[in-house]
Amino acid sequence: MGILVPAFFGLSLFIGGLIVFYMFRKQYSEQVISSNLLWEQVMNEWQATKWWKKLQRQLLLLLQILILLLMMLALTRPFFHKEGIDGEHVILLLDTSASMATVIDEEGTTRFEQAKTEMRALLDKRSDEQAVSIIAVGAVPSLVLNREQNERAIMDAVGDISLTYEHSEFQRALSLAKALSQQQSSGIYVFSDRMTEEELAEIDIDGAFHANNIEAAEDDNVSVMTFGVNTSGDQGAAIVTLKNESSAQQEVTLQLLADGDRVHTQAVSLEAKEEAYINVEDLPAAVYYTARLAEKDSYPLDNAAYAFSSSTTKPVLYLIGEVNPFLHKVFIHLGHDVIQAEKLSDINEFAADSIIVITTGGDEQADQVLAAGRPFLLLASGEEEAYPLEASLETKNTDELFAYTDVAEIYISQGRGQPFEKAGLADAVMKSGDVPLVQKGLADGQSFVQLLFDLQDSDWPLHASFPIFIYNTLDYLQGEAAHLGYFTPKEQRALQLDTAGEYSVVDETGMVIDTFDGDSELFQAPEKPGLYYLADSDDQRKYFAVTLDDREKQTVAEATFSMYGNEAAPTTNVVRSEWWLWLLFAAFVILIVEWEVYRRGIRT
Template sequence: MIQLLNPLSFLLVLFIAAVVFFYFFRKQYEEKLIPSNMLWREVMNEWQASPFLKRLQQNLLFWLQILALLLLMFALTQPSFSEDRLKGEHIVFIMDTSATMSADDRDMTRFERAKQEVKDLAKALQGQEVTLIKAGQKPEILLNRENRKRMVLQAIDELQLTYDHENIKKALNLAESVSSQSDTSWYIFSDKLTKDMVKQYDHDIEVHNIGKKLENISLASFGVGQVNGQIHAVAVIDNQTDKEKNIAITIKAEKKSVVTKEVKVEKKDSMVVSFSDLPAKPYYEASLAVNDGYTVDNKAASVYSDPSPKMYAAGEVNPFVIKGFETIGVELIQSDEVRIEKETGIVMMEGAEVGALPNMPAIVFNANERIELTEPLITKQDPIFAYVHPEKMFISHGKKTLVENGLETVLSSGSQPLIQRGILNGQPVIMVNFSIADSDWPLHPDFPVFLYNSYQWLANQSGFLGYFNPGEEKWMHSSSPGHVLGIYNDKDENLDSIDTEKEPMTAPAFPGIYQAVSGEEIFYFSVLLDEREKVPAVAASFTIDEQKGGEKEAGQQYNDSLILILAFLAFLVMAVEWEVYRRGFRT
């Protein structure tokens, strides 16, 4: 199909009209004295025999001038026709694998349609090199300068949604790093990419934004907790449509539906829905009964844990620590290690070896060999340091670290870890690698705040591995023989088994509740949908042609060879006109 890229050039028809207008004022006759009219009669006979040809000859210069002007005018309108071809010798395909690409687009999802379109382009390859980039939270190069069409199509078929939030900027920078030659074209498949995000890159870029606007209703958040001895749940429903909606929300306790409510949510508004007196279960799920074309944000899950477990102090614990926990209202029980093994709650102990830790959450005050500290304290932002400033305290000596693998260091002096936290032998642990007697921390007003934060963190982690992003990797520990950790979904289907001594655990991609099974122990964890993925926005497709510095709608490439053809024909017509004028072929 032929398109005109500069239709304003049709205004040049005014110049053609001016040429015609000037012809009305040209000199029509020239008076001459002739001796006889015999030749005139001969001319009239020829005129009457072929009048059309004679008129044409009489006005030949006029018609040549009009034709030349018309050809130039059409050339200036920049006519071009579209054709199916891939531009460039190095093709970079960038695929958005985020959660919103799972939204419906007519008879398939946005991601399925994107795969279909990129496969159609790949089939048109004519020996070009192809780089394929998966634009998830951590962009990844799946193919690098591959020129075998079969391998390209296979890699496209194997693409899967990651359900995380796309990091387009990092993916574009990754594409820039592999686009060394000038003859490189990018083909980006997403749903809401805008021109501002790509205009700084010096390449031909074609953006295919897949999808249409959806009437989306989202379960923005969901959580459970204990209030006055009862378990309550709170959900937030976000109506992103332009209409008032009646929405049914159902709560499941573990796998059994326990309550359903129908609420009315105003257009472009949110509503908080609360539930009370729920049965005690390890986890809860909320779901919306809506058909909005985007299902992944219609469900949410929350893991329940005892908010106020008992704390057991085993062995000799610094009295400042005991007094601190009593100050924040924790039920503290002095006990020995034998009795603790039969209890549930949180244990606090000093001088314990790793192998001697009980099978329960613990705060361990390391009593190993002392090490003098000479470097300043370095603090990492962490929940246990909320409203706490540990870098302001003085610590003279640290302790030789008991555990170096699996615990995250949140306070250190140089390379010496001072406070660590994480999962050890399947249980949450906070390790304090210095003696409270070697510091002035108990004299600081934020010391009880640290104890409170630590208690809350351990309580929330009991039987709960935490919240994960889709595909997030974390090193875990398993107390089972062989250190095997099995990952199961809510249907008790085994998704993966890992050796925790050799590899990290990778969270599943799809948001929801999962189980990590270590021997006889079951730990729950939740994969959360990114807040930015709860609005399935769309944008228009477009193309940036670097050579022309312009933008047009994405789809097909345009061939502008017609411009050169018309300009060449106009030049030929002007050459003929000059030759006619030179020979004096005028009546």
């Protein structure tokens, strides 16, 4: 404890002055009276009075002295020291990924809720001079507060952050935190379950860095890793992958549902860390299927997975012009009917369920493709201008075109051509640095996929992932009548809908959670994983599933750690906490009491 301005103790002279004032208050003169019998009675009563009753004669003086004393002490600004937090600028990073929904105790507290509690406890240690910035870490980091010092605003901001259920990209968030920490000494605090020292390798942190990874109390998570259904006619077959993340044997009950009705139940025993594959035959035909675990564990988000029935008819493929022979063989192997033609004008009428595969041409050809009114796969021509590729290949996370494919080992020597100019909406789903190599989107209401490289310039056709990519591409171009496929949390995508107008977004329980205008270009999926459907005014439904990123299907927390950049490990930071406001408040309360005493006439 200490005093900031001890000079104000000199105001104690006013207390002495008050006492002197009372000493010179009005005096009574001596008078000769005929009898003192009455005065003796008064003196006897005074001597018999309790001591606290006698004190009332000087109560006003004591209260006024106390008021002056408290005000003097407040002016001296007394303080005490308490444990503080590092940095003039405190930067907090809160993980909003799906794994933070893991339950950590019997009361149902999640890692996310515990992280908020620990953030508030940390903020209670800050001094009034320390500014606070808060970053919500999701797929894209969000700066919630920037150098805020108002305590209420800071606490309200912490309470307003919610889970995004995305996979958190900490590299982007740490880069943002480093940029914020440049102007003054800063302390960075991360509240997560996956932060590792390796993620700091590319980020040069000069000041204090603390990663608080919140562990779960129970190690009992079993997850549905993958779920797929192959339908043929009026029957289907499923394969489910279960993984036991715990360090002990687990007994679980697997349930399969077809259009919401349970059609299969199976008990499964999993050894510690075991991954098991379960095959189920003779499933009834349905629009959507659900694989779920009947038991509740600490992480319910990965206890269910969804699959949709595949189309029973394969579209006719119209191959226009020269098409790579490897690609042609893949089409045949996938069981499609293939019709070849030199020019689009050679086709009198396109089949109702068909896809055009064509090499890039001029504007006239583009107009003809759009006029055909069919989805199309646009291939790069070997005659187009080539440009080198210097960066490694990257695909958009969880995009449906690259499901079950790995492009890390394929080679593309150069890119060719330009993105389709007449596309109303396009998204580059594979790039080399900033150079797009595969894009998909809509053009005049029709789906399209464009390859911006010549297959002759790549070894991709020799890899097992190539026919899978072509299968996914044709499935995307064909579309589905009853379902919209899979989305990541809050993913935006253009939809092919049969009718315009307003649609209701309905969750698995039948609750309407949002609305969507069918005339809009982009649909944004809900943030929480689960099964949903779009319903029009006639209650025609199109189902879709919001799925977890595969990296969010594990709940093992990393170890908590601290680093101090280029500095030596500092001593414990101590902050000063002043309490003069409490003294002023006490003086004000006593002033009210003093006035009431005066009003009641308890005075000398």
